[in-house]
Each structure stands twice: as structure tokens, then as C-alpha cells.
Amino acid sequence: MTLSLSVEQNGSPCERPSIVIVDHHPLWRSCLARILRDEFRDFAILEIETPHQLDSVVGKAISLATLNIGGAAITDERVLKSLSLLHRLLPDAPLMLLTRLEASTISDAMISEVTRFGVRGYIAHSVSVEIALAALRLVIAGGVYFPRSLDMDCASWVSVSPENIVALQTPIALNGMATALPVIASPANIVFTGRERQVLATLLRGLSNKVIANELNLSQNTVKSHISRIMHKLHAKNRTEAVVLSQHNAHVANGDAQSGISDA
Numbered sequence: 001m002t003l004s005l006s007v008e009q010n011g012s013p014c015e016r017p018s019i020v021i022v023d024h025h026p027l028w029r030s031c032l033a034r035i036l037r038d039e040f041r042d043f044a045i046l047e048i049e050t051p052h053q054l055d056s057v058v059g060k061a062i063s064l065a066t067l068n069i070g071g072a073a074i075t076d077e078r079v080l081k082s083l084s085l086l087h088r089l090l091p092d093a094p095l096m097l098l099t100r101l102e103a104s105t106i107s108d109a110m111i112s113e114v115t116r117f118g119v120r121g122y123i124a125h126s127v128s129v130e131i132a133l134a135a136l137r138l139v140i141a142g143g144v145y146f147p148r149s150l151d152m153d154c155a156s157w158v159s160v161s162p163e164n165i166v167a168l169q170t171p172i173a174l175n176g177m178a179t180a181l182p183v184i185a186s187p188a189n190i191v192f193t194g195r196e197r198q199v200l201a202t203l204l205r206g207l208s209n210k211v212i213a214n215e216l217n218l219s220q221n222t223v224k225s226h227i228s229r230i231m232h233k234l235h236a237k238n239r240t241e242a243v244v245l246s247q248h249n250a251h252v253a254n255g256d257a258q259s260g261i262s263d264a
Contacts, residue, residue, distance in 0.1 A: 018063065019064045020093075064096060121138075
């Protein structure tokens with residue numbers, strides 16, 4: 001199948017940042033593309049069957065590329081070859097894997113291997129659409145989404161430093177959290193202080209408390225206090241839930257603003 005570009009009234013793919021969907025299943029690819037065009041309206045959504053068709057999109061502003069690997073292991077030789085090609089042609093674009101495998105079958109060593117090719121997370125087919133979209137927004141924002149704990153002492157990390165890894169659990173696996181992300185009633189009314197916004201930005205990047213403290217010239221206890229207040233304002237049970245909720249509810253707030261809905 002040839003490259004499918006979406007040229008819409010508010011701009012062509014060349015004029016906007018783009019998300020590339022790589023999937024040789026036409027139905028799955030078109031379904032995901034339809035969802036993303038509705039949810040990511042500032043992005044052009046590009047569809048290709050294989051990484052070998054990437055020549056058609058090289059030079060565009062690619063903010064994210066997703067690769068559907070089906071039931072293959074994430075370190076399968078064919079998967080690694082595809083990732084190598086994607087990373088070579090799109091060296092600055094974060095990559096996201098879509099997989100039928102569950103987190104329990106994906107080891108830390110496997111994750112370490114694929115991060116060398118720019119992979120910043122994976123989404124299992126069993127998660128809800130809300131979680132998948134929140135994960136995509138997180139990766140586009142510069143974060144990572146690996147729904148299991150990582151070995152922080154793994155010596156084989158190359159592209160991603162251990163301090164920059166945040167392991168986000170899917171809601172069902174995280175303290176009994178509900179499948180659908182809760183939406184804060186009035187997200188636009190949440191007021192963060194300037195320092196809290198700085199700390200939240202570092203959380204979105206997956207930084208540890210120690211790194212946040214060094215970067216913002218704060219003590220680790222002060223960082224913990226800011227994170228605690230951020231969690232309280234977002235009604236989050238922990239920092240990882242706060243990251244997902246901040247991304248999800250920021251999107252809701254932006255959508256309300258675009259629709260002319262006032263929180264006053």
C-alpha cells in the first residue's frame with residue numbers, strides 16, 4: 001500500500017507536526033488514524049505499511065512514530081530491524097510500540113534493548129483508549145511510558161539515562177485505579193505556583209527527585225513537598241498517576257477552550 005497523507009482544511013502535513021502510524025494491517029491502521037485525527041487535531045496523521053516507506057515522510061516534522069508489532073517479541077529480529085530503520089531515518093522522533101503482549105512478558109532487558117533505537121514506550125492492545133492516548137501525549141511531551149518497573153541499575157542503557165525513566169502502570173495494575181482516567185471537574189481552575197509548574201514539567205520528563213532537585217536547585221525534601229501538593233491538586237494517588245492525569249486533563253481543558261466552554 002502506498003503512503004496515505006491527510007490533507008485537511010486547516011493545513012497540509014508539510015505545515016504541521018506529524019504522527020506516523022506504521023502498521024501493515026489496513027483496518028487497524030485506519031482505525032488508529034481516525035482516533036488520532038480526532039484527538040490530535042494540531043498534528044497531521046500519516047499512515048504507512050512498513051518502515052521502508054519512510055522515505056516519503058523524511059524531512060517532515062515528525063513528533064512521534066508508532067509501530068504495531070502484533071504478537072512478536074519486542075526484541076524479535078524483524079522488530080529490531082524495523083526499529084533500526086525507523087531510528088536511522090527519524091533520529092529525533094520518539095518511537096512507540098503497539099503490542100498484543102502484556103507487561104508481564106516484557107523484561108527490563110528487552111526494554112533496555114529497544115530504547116537504543118529511540119523507543120520511549122509501548123502500549124498493550126488490552127489497555128483502554130484513554131490510557132493509550134494519555135501515553136501517546138506523554139511521549140510526545142518528552143516523557144516515557146513503560147507499564148512496569150525498570151531495573152535502574154541496568155548497565156546497558158544507552159539512549160535513555162536511568163534517571164530519565166518513569167515507569168507508568170496501566171490503571172488496572174496501579175493500586176486498583178479505575179480503567180478510565182478520572183477527569184477533574186474544572187481542570188482550568190487548577191492553579192499551580194510557578195515552582196509547581198517547573199516540578200510538574202520535570203515529572204513529565206520522567207526525572208527522579210534527585211535530578212529534579214539538582215536541576216531546580218532545591219532540596220529533595222522540597223521537591224517531595226511540591227510533588228505532594230501537585231498530587232493533591234490533581235487528586236492523584238501517586239506521581240505516576242499525576243503525570244497521566246496532568247496530560248489527560250490538560251487535553252480536556254484545551255478541548256473545552258477550543259469549544260468555547262467557559263469555566264467561569
